[in-house]
Amino acid sequence: MRLRKALVVGLNDYENAPLEGCVNDAVKMQTILTKNGDGSPNFQVKPILGSSERSQLRRAIEELFQGENDVALFYFSGHGLLKSTGGYIVTTDAKSYDEGVSMEEIIKYANYSKAKDKIIILDCCHSGNMANIGPDQAISQLSDNMTVLTSSREDEFSMEQDGSGVFTSLLLDALEGGAADLRGNITPGSVYSYIDEALGAWEQRPVFKTNVSRFTSLRQVTPLIPLETLRKITKYFEDPTQEIALDPSFEDTEPGHNSDNVKIFKDLQKFVSKGLVVPVGEEHMYYAAMNSASCKLTALGYQYWRLVNENKL
Missing domain, CATH: 3.40.50.1460 (Rossmann fold)
Known part of the structure; x- marks a missing residue:
């Protein structure tokens, strides 16, 4: 107590x-x-x-x-x-x-x-x-x-x-x-x-x-990102310097989308909304997917990646 x-x-x-x-x-x-x-x-x-x-x-x-x-x-x-x-x-x-x-x-x-x-x-x-x-x-x-x-x-x-x-x-x-x-x-x-x-x-x-x-x-108060989602950051980014390659299959509005990729993309978009992840070479994650670009961790994202990796979160 x-x-x-x-x-x-x-x-x-x-x-x-x-x-x-x-x-x-x-x-x-x-x-x-x-x-x-x-x-x-x-x-x-x-x-x-x-x-x-x-x-x-x-x-x-x-x-x-x-x-x-x-x-x-x-x-x-x-x-x-x-x-x-x-x-x-x-x-x-x-x-x-x-x-x-x-x-x-x-x-x-x-x-x-x-x-x-x-x-x-x-x-x-x-x-x-x-x-x-x-x-x-x-x-x-x-x-x-x-x-x-x-x-x-x-x-x-x-x-x-x-x-x-x-x-x-x-x-x-x-x-x-x-x-x-x-x-x-x-x-x-x-x-x-x-x-x-x-x-x-x-x-x-x-x-x-x-x-x-x-x-x-x-x-x-209620976390801005559910902790179970935040802990996936080390699953998606096995290395903090890694870039995740995207393609149209991550976007659920596309006819040929992949349901597993769509779930990952939704989590990544939550990370983007809180400044943990940014698209590379594109202004929005939607265009990063549609143009087969990528996304990466920000400095803040690396901080939370480290906390998860060290079992501190």
Whole structure:
């Protein structure tokens, strides 16, 4: 049994400055993290929604990072504050000089955790300050197997649009499958890449800090190519440098087509659609078959060929 637990926090009011989308974003995060794409269990999620006092939130964070779990994940949506003493996530009982839980304190809980993987995701203003230490707050320190993903740099605000955080909207899309690899795995790195590409140079910039020797999966969805099909890549290409010769018998619209070749061709077309295979000398696979050309693996195709060949997929 995998021990994967998550604390999902959405706080929506601080000194009459409401963030109405934070609770809704947290509810959506709770829902999507609880199950994988096929309905199988993923994280055991504890939600804190609407309001939280400092002591309550601090205790929940400490408990999250206790124990020898496989993964401990903390997600926060709400107000963030930056002072000369560092960054803070703001609680609903905040007052001057006691605004909430410091980012430095959170990172210490995570750094001392015995969880195999620790992941912190923040959607709040100045969230890029998380994991910064030192007199100028410019040095990042993360323990082994720890990842921080934030919605903005430490000197930036995080924006809402249509009642939802811009960052969290992209994060949810990524977890729905937008950031999945061909095997259906969604990792912190692929999530960051997805969000980074969506946000332009003039918008808030996400921040990604990590100290890992491997990426853990945040969620799994249905593979873009069925794994049983993907594993055939070494059957069709016995050598990764090989080109497969095609002819009209591979095309099912041709009167003299070969049914076995047609099945192979359909798999090859799936590989083409995901960038694993390309026709040689022709723009489309149809013309490669009709003109008796060939097809070959791309660099990405060779990567998956190697994974299959080494029994890693």
